[in-house]
Amino acid sequence: MNPDADHGVWVNNRELYQKVYELGQKLGLETKLSDRPTAKIIKFNKREGVKKASKIIKELLSGLSEI
Numbered sequence: 001m002n003p004d005a006d007h008g009v010w011v012n013n014r015e016l017y018q019k020v021y022e023l024g025q026k027l028g029l030e031t032k033l034s035d036r037p038t039a040k041i042i043k044f045n046k047r048e049g050v051k052k053a054s055k056i057i058k059e060l061l062s063g064l065s066e067i
Contacts, residue, residue: 006045007045007053010040011040017039029060030045
């Protein structure tokens with residue numbers, strides 16, 4: 001993985017946007033709601049974002065699996 005690239009959680013089901021957004025907010029990650037058919041709801045871009053996400057990846061994956 002290139003830490004200088006854009007990374008995040010992409011969602012292609014609009015019915016899940018709000019739940020994924022709320023999970024990202026709860027975990028303190030950068031989030032953005034969108035009206036696109038496919039959207040990156042949780043962002044962990046560049047090196048700082050990857051570092052932040054790596055500290056909570058278990059919680060993130062656990063929360064996503066529950067959605």
